[in-house]
Amino acid sequence: MPALQTAAEAPMLERSDDGGVTTLRLNRPARFNALCAGLLDALQRELQALERDASVRCVVLEAAGKAFCAGHDLREMRSQPDLDDYRALFRKCSAVMQGLQALPVPVIAKVQGIATAAGCQLVASCDLAVCADTARFAVSGINVGLFCSTPAVALSRNMSAKRAFEMLVTARFIDAAQALDWGLVNDAVPAERLGARVAELARDILAKSPAAIRYGKRMFYRQRQMALGDAYEYAADVMAHNMMEDDAREGIDAFLEKRPPRWRRA
Known part of the structure; x- marks a missing residue:
């Protein structure tokens, strides 16, 4: 997979292409794939490239390591305590979320481990989502005094208002079965079948016009x-x-x- 950073650094985002299916892999496992500014920039560049690539028929968004995505990188956020910086960061994140839906082809989230805050927003912003039955989801900003306002936009468009608001004000984790029941994901399967289920869904899409x-x-x-x-x-x-x-x-x-x-x- 080609690196999207300098050769001396581990790539934050990896891409592979196989028969019309493009896979984007978040690659900050030591930081639970937190969405730092650099990773958001890399995602935005890839989404812009994919939008122009007529050979791409389906996109799979996955992550390295034990977690899918733990949301924003709080350490990075606290290092730049400026209102304009925060506005720019959340605009950047919102552009990525909207970019997923702006792609002309379906995007499938392949979720293992936890997806919290903006990571849960990432799942909700994809067109389809399949998770391992061990996956867990939360919008937990309220625990650190920050209401997950931008994740609320995507979350409230995936599930009922009351379910979404409950997650937002309690920060309570929901398991894979609840995520399926509440409409956040399309399917929850045993972890060893996650790759096969996503591949099956992609094949169904590729078989269509x-x-x-x-x-x-x-x-x-x-x-x-x-x-x-x-x-x-x-x-x-x-x-x-x-x-x-x-x-x-x-x-x-x-x-x-x-x-x-x-x-x-x-």
């Missing part, structure tokens, strides 16, 4: 911010444009002719 996936992801998030009537009007227009794609014509013809479709590759 690339054009339809790209239309669909963009539409899905945009319509959620609209009034019902506006959402239907927008969705109908997107669907009409999607119908004009070669893949839609091929897919319908293949269905009628009872044969597998031959998708147009990007």
